[in-house]
Amino acid sequence: MTSVTPSRTAAEECARAALAEHGTGRGPLLPILHAVREELGCVPRDVIPVIADGLNLSIAEVHGVVTFYRDFRSEPAGRTTVRVCRAEACQARGAAELVAHAQAELGIGLGATTADGAVTLDEVFCLGNCALGPAITVGERLYGRVTPARFDALLGEVR
Missing domain, CATH: 3.40.30.10 (Glutaredoxin)
Incomplete structure (x- = not known):
């Protein structure tokens, strides 16, 4: 896990890889968010539309899940x-x-x-x-x- 904010391109590639690994629909949203957080140290705002599109969910639905759980943050946590x-x-x-x-x-x-x-x-x-x-x-x-x-x-x- 990194502690530096990832570039938009790297973050989007990470989200796409997690989508490919975990599938589509509502079920894989949390595993995908965990995979992105594990890889990048956070869930950057830039990946929310990518994940929403890949899962056929609204941006608001994905954003709601990201902001509900404390473990998902838009910037990397401290060491x-x-x-x-x-x-x-x-x-x-x-x-x-x-x-x-x-x-x-x-x-x-x-x-x-x-x-x-x-x-x-x-x-x-x-x-x-x-x-x-x-x-x-x-x-x-x-x-x-x-x-x-x-x-x-x-x-x-x-x-």
């Missing part, structure tokens, strides 16, 4: 993605304060990537670690009982 759980159990244990701290520490909002491309900050609505909230993931690793100080320590490990 490390930090996701903060915002579900009720984590909210009750200080997730809002943790999000505010994370945004201040990183200097970005939710869904954004630091200027150096190191970290993308996202929110999720359950990591399944409710008893140990607030919970976050750093990359693929899950952490519980995360305080602002622990967040800073974890962030220091990935920067």
